[in-house]
Amino acid sequence: MKKLSKKDYKVLGAPTGPLRAEVVVIGSGPGGAITAALLAEAGQDVLLIEEGQYLELESCEAFSLDEMVQKYRNGGITPALGPASVAYVEGKCVGGGSEINSGLYHRTPLKIRERWQKEFNVEGLDDSDINQHFEACEKDVDVSLLPGKAPKASLKLHNGALKRGWKSMEVPRWYKYAKGAKLPTDGKRKSMTRTYIPRFLKSGGTMLPETRIMRLKRHTKGWRVTGTHKNGAHVEIEADVVFSCGGAIQTPALLLRSGINYNIGQSLQLHPTVKVTARFSDVINQPGMGVPVHQVKEFSPDLSFGCSISSLPYLELAMTDHPWHMREVEENWPRMGIYYGMITTNTVGTIRTVPFFKDALVRYKLNKADMRLLSDGMRKLCEMLFETGAQALFPSVRGMEPIWTPENLSRIPAMLPFGKTNLMTIHLFSSCPMGEHIGRTATNSFGKVRTQKDLYISDASLICTAPGVNPQGSVMAYARRNALKFLGKL
Ligand SMILES: Cc1cc2nc3c(=O)[nH]c(=O)nc-3n(C[C@H](O)[C@H](O)[C@H](O)COP(=O)(O)OP(=O)(O)OC[C@H]3O[C@@H](n4cnc5c(N)ncnc54)[C@H](O)[C@@H]3O)c2cc1C
Known part of the structure; x- marks a missing residue:
């Protein structure tokens, strides 16, 4: 495959007409960046869409107020309401949470994976299946x-x-x-903009930053994806396949706005x-x-x-x-x-x-x-x-x-x-759990949305229950595993 140099990277401004791609990936955090990179490297025509800006990791001082303004959703924290409200934090920029986090890495503990196998019937979680994905991601991001x-x-x-x-x-x-x-x-700190995003762009993938996807609509041959660019322009894309990777709050929100609701957004967990x-x-x-x-x-x-x-x-x-x-x-x-x-x-x-x-x-x-x-x-x-x-x-x-x-x-x-x-x-997950237990899960064990054709989730929403450890290592490994399954390589 011909590798592109940086000047050839396809990063779009506000589109002036409808777009088309074989695969649309919505959200460029660890789940979306890995999905987009692996699919583009396998020769698929991929459009990666991100609501936030495309900025260098060092566009501002780490953990500063500037960083909150540039890279956090709502400039900082949003409350989850309840008898004791919990303030939660999400990234909103190319690379998602990986651009603002501390980079502390854990694999999903064995006991937690065993629980998911037992309660959610998740396939492919044995050491012999999943460790290869942990190891590959650890190498890619230099753990x-x-x-x-x-x-x-x-x-x-x-x-x-x-x-x-x-x-x-x-x-x-x-x-x-x-x-x-x-x-x-x-x-050097690693993040998606230092690892999988350049890999995606070098493989010929196209990125559309500063665009919020509002709805997915099924039509005869695939999906119509609609949203709004930051400058107010209406965005419309035709796609054969869609991966929703907006994170544990935004993925269920997008699917619910699109009328897709089976086991979606009812089981959010956090630490x-x-x-x-x-x-x-x-x-x-x-x-x-x-x-x-x-x-x-x-x-x-x-x-x-x-x-x-x-x-x-x-x-x-x-x-x-x-x-x-x-x-x-x-x-x-x-x-x-x-x-x-x-x-x-x-x-x-x-x-x-x-x-x-x-x-x-x-x-x-x-x-x-x-x-x-x-x-x-x-x-x-x-x-x-x-x-x-x-x-x-x-x-x-x-x-x-x-x-x-x-x-x-x-x-x-x-x-x-x-x-x-x-x-x-700062840890959110489990809002669209994966597995083969039809009553409890939104997707199959590899992120395919149960009630829909050609629609996948690959982000923290899939994690069945709170893992008790920092979650990005899990998000990355399952995204890699799901992308390879989609490509028929597992
Ligand atoms: C401050 C902080 C510190 C953390 N520290 C650690 C740590 O040390 N170790 C660890 O393992 N984890 C840590 N985490 C958690 C980790 O960052 C997340 O688990 C991880 O980023 C989740 O990845 P994701 O792909 O599910 O979603 P996200 O990283 O949230 O990425 C989703 C992306 O999708 C975009 N998006 C959402 N909806 C749309 C839409 N409709 N249209 C277009 N784009 C959309 C968002 O803007 C965002 O950029 C931390 C999180 C935060 C906030």
């Missing part, structure tokens, strides 16, 4: 461990866990380290997360300190702990639950870090479309058992942080006093309050 020492804020949590006798690990990231690298920052901001006596934070990489997995999959990005804007955001102590950030930020406790629950949410509203209505109803588990998580997190020298802890619960000593831990109620706990998540 690696740090060459040098982890950031101090990350080591704090690690040491706190070890002191309590709890299992803590360094999680590898998709990051290409320079040969002989000594520092965690000696290298509800609470945060605690800690102040230590020693310096643990500095500009560009790198991404914290340790996670405490002693109580996994129910509870996991880690350290979040703790740059100044993030610290300011984290301290909004403690307005009387805002000056802490100004005065002490080099000694401060943000830590999280994340739970895995069976609670499910729903996605609904509302006529005339651009965004879908997302509901997620946490129950009392979830709030108790979150409380347990917050307490364990605080214990680790005190163990490793924290002097003050600021939990993400409105109106709760800071915790100055281990004795103050009794301030954490046995069940976190529904209306006052500031919950968030």
Whole structure:
């Protein structure tokens, strides 16, 4: 196949008339980018459509306010409504979430895959079937461990866990380290715009950024895909086959808008997360300190702990639950870090479309058992942080006093309050589960939408239940597996 040079890349502006492609892929996150690249490399005529802009990974500083404006949906966070609302975050740019995330990599744990086999009858999840896809993706995005020492804020949590006798690990990231690298920052972060998107374009694929697809309509020979370009132009494309890869909220929203609803958008899962901001006596934070990489997995999959990005804007955001102590950030930020406790629950949410509203209505109803588990998580997190020298802890619960000593831990109620706990998540999935269990799934085991011809899903929506680990490794492996199945190569 003839490879194109960068000047030949086909990246379209606003179309002036109808378009046509054999395959249309909607959404260019990990699911869409991998699907589009593998299909284009196999010689298919593929049009990849993305609502957000096509920007270099380094078009702005990582984890900055500029990045939120450029690359996040709604400039930051959107609430999932419920007794305790959960703020969720989605990427909206070429490359999707991969452009803004920390790159922490896990395979889907065996226990979780076994559960999906048992409860959803998913085929092709045995080690002998799926490991080849994990391995190939790990190679493609350079999954690696740090060459040098982890950031101090990350080591704090690690040491706190070890002191309590709890299992803590360094999680590898998709990051290409320079040969002989000594520092965690000696290298290049990977993302879809650095890996599969160039592969897609080099293989002759066409990309249409800044275009939101609104509807799919079946006609005799295939699909009519319609949407709007950012400049207001109406976009219409004829396609033989469509892959919806808009992520766990936008894929069900698109299908529901198109009247496709069998097991779509009724089983959203996420990892509800609470945060605690800690102040230590020693310096643990500095500009560009790198991404914290340790996670405490002693109580996994129910509870996991880690350290979040703790740059100044993030610290300011984290301290909004403690307005009387805002000056802490100004005065002490080099000694401060943000830590999280994340739970895995069976609670499910729903996605609904509302006529005339651009965004879908997302509901997620946490129950009392979830709030108790979150409380347990917050307490364990605080214990680790005190163990490793924290002097003050600021939990993400409105109106709760800071915790100055281990004795103050009794301030954490046995069940976190529904209306006052500031919950968030960056992990969304399970809104269109895959498998052969007809009553529970939206697609077959390889993403083919059950009630439709020539329509596939390949993104985080397919993940049957909350995996208890960072999900992009799973999204990538299933997207690769599904693309090869579609091409008849499995
Ligand atoms: C801040 C943050 C940090 C994270 N950190 C990690 C981490 O360290 N490790 C990890 O494993 N995971 C992490 N994640 C999660 C990970 O990024 C996601 O699981 C992954 O990106 C999901 O891939 P996807 O292909 O399903 O969807 P997405 O990445 O969400 O991509 C979907 C794309 O489709 C586009 N789109 C949607 N609807 C339409 C439409 N109608 N028309 C056109 N385009 C559309 C969107 O704009 C978006 O770009 C993080 C997520 C966030 C937000």
